[in-house]
Amino acid sequence: MDYITVSQFADEHGISERTVRNWCAAGKIKGAFLSGKTWNLPADTSVPHRGKRPLSPLLKRLIQEKEGKISGGIYHRTQIDLTYNSNHMEGSRLTHEQTRYIFETNTIGITDETVNVDDILETTNHFRCIDLIIDKAQDKLSESLIKELHRILKSGTSDSRKSWFNVGDYKQLPNEVGGEMTCPPQDVHARMKSLLSAYNAIQDKTLRDILDFHHEFESIHPFQDGNGRVGRLIMFKECLAYGIVPFIITDELKLFYYRGLREWGHIDGYLTDTCLTAQDNYRLLLDYFKIRY
Numbered sequence: 001m002d003y004i005t006v007s008q009f010a011d012e013h014g015i016s017e018r019t020v021r022n023w024c025a026a027g028k029i030k031g032a033f034l035s036g037k038t039w040n041l042p043a044d045t046s047v048p049h050r051g052k053r054p055l056s057p058l059l060k061r062l063i064q065e066k067e068g069k070i071s072g073g074i075y076h077r078t079q080i081d082l083t084y085n086s087n088h089m090e091g092s093r094l095t096h097e098q099t100r101y102i103f104e105t106n107t108i109g110i111t112d113e114t115v116n117v118d119d120i121l122e123t124t125n126h127f128r129c130i131d132l133i134i135d136k137a138q139d140k141l142s143e144s145l146i147k148e149l150h151r152i153l154k155s156g157t158s159d160s161r162k163s164w165f166n167v168g169d170y171k172q173l174p175n176e177v178g179g180e181m182t183c184p185p186q187d188v189h190a191r192m193k194s195l196l197s198a199y200n201a202i203q204d205k206t207l208r209d210i211l212d213f214h215h216e217f218e219s220i221h222p223f224q225d226g227n228g229r230v231g232r233l234i235m236f237k238e239c240l241a242y243g244i245v246p247f248i249i250t251d252e253l254k255l256f257y258y259r260g261l262r263e264w265g266h267i268d269g270y271l272t273d274t275c276l277t278a279q280d281n282y283r284l285l286l287d288y289f290k291i292r293y
Contacts, residue, residue, distance in 0.1 A: 001031075002043040009041050011189075014142035014196035023048055053138060056243040057292045062134050071104070074289045075134075079103055082236065082248050083126040086229045089254055092119045099123055118157045125153050126229065133237035140200055141234065143192055149230045150223050159225060171224040178258065182221035191220050205242045210235055211271055215264040245286070245293050247278035 006024070010017045024032040024039045028048040032041045055063070058074070065075035084099040093116060094102075101109045102123050108115060129152050136145060151168025154160050160167045170188040174181075183191050199205075199213045214235050221227045232249060239246035249257045253274055260271025286293050 003040040004043045006039050006041065009045070011193060012142060012144050013047050014140060014193075014200050015047070016197055016201075047140065053241070053243070055138075056240065058246075058286065059134070059137055059240045061289070061291055062240070066131060066134055074285060074291060076103070077285060078248075079127055079130055082130060082232075083123055085248050085250050086232050087119070087122055087126060088251060089249065090226075090228055092116075092122065094119050094123060103127060118159075121156050122153060125155055125157075128152050129229075129233050130236075133233055133240070137237055137240040141196060141238065143189075143196065146192075146222075146230065146234065149233055150226055153226050153229060165224050170222050173224065175221055175224060177218065177221050177227070178262065180262075182219065188220060188222045192222055195220070205238060205244075207239075207244055207275065208268075208272070210238045210242075210244070211264070211268075211275060213238075215261055215271070218261055245279045245283055247275050247282050249274075249278055250281070253278055 006017050006020045010020050020029075020041075021039060023029050024034075024041070029041055029045055031045065032039055034040075061073070062075050062078070064070070065073045070076070080096070080100045080103050083103070084094070084096045087094065087099075093113075098108065098111070098115075101107065102120065106124075108120060129149050132149060132152065139145065147168050147170075154165075154167045157167075159165045164172050166172050170192070171185050174184060176182055195213065195216050199209070202209050214231050217231050217234065218227060223230065236246045236248075238244075256270065256274040256277075260274050263270045283293065
């Protein structure tokens with residue numbers, strides 16, 4: 001059997017090393033043993049069960065419709081709307097109708113315009129990312145989960161064939177967003193570890209906590225590309241986890257959303273108000289499908 005250190009386990013699951021050592025000492029991690037003063041943990045061990053929050057009515061419905069392959073419901077609509085809008089913000093030229101067609105038929109349909117293969121791949125990949133955040137909605141946010149979202153999103157794309165791109169892992173080359181410098185590649189792991197440690201220490205997250213995390217995540221810009229989409233998927237997941245009405249940033253809200261990110265920490269109301277407006281839009285869907293919130 002392979003073993004890992006306390007530090008490796010803590011990094012993978014986004015928790016503090018002290019917490020892991022306490023679990024080991026209390027016998028909560030099966031197979032962990034002391035070697036001198038160092039704990040060794042089975043490499044395939046998982047986080048001890050700590051009692052999950054009750055599922056919100058929305059999360060219950062999403063799980064039921066996903067597992068039952070039910071079309072025409074909130075799961076169906078969320079897949080199409082979230083995928084179309086998030087990809088469109090990042091330059092995808094697929095229409096909402098084409099996105100719907102891909103989801104429903106797994107084909108692109110007839111079009112008079114040239115279609116970018118990466119746009120199609122990232123659309124189908126984004127559908128899989130949404131499935132993942134529904135499946136893992138109540139799991140603690142971790143570096144491994146965030147990297148998995150990036151791996152799925154960029155899998156098979158032209159970017160994945162670039163040796164320097166690092167699909168499913170942190171960036172190797174410096175990048176910028178909106179003309180602003182981001183975290184240097186060599187500092188990303190430490191910044192992400194610190195961000196997740198502080199975020200996961202908050203017991204009952206609020207919308208503000210989620211937005212604060214999102215701003216810091218986008219400031220770090222940990223991946224070579226795909227940061228915006230991964231970041232918005234994380235926000236949707238965390239809203240599901242804590243019974244907060246999730247939201248989709250549409251084209252009409254895009255510029256207000258970008259302004260909100262730029263001004264966060266100075267005028268927090270810009271981003272908050274934008275996301276509250278997006279929440280109101282999603283509530284209309286919940287009302288239509290008769291889902292309590």
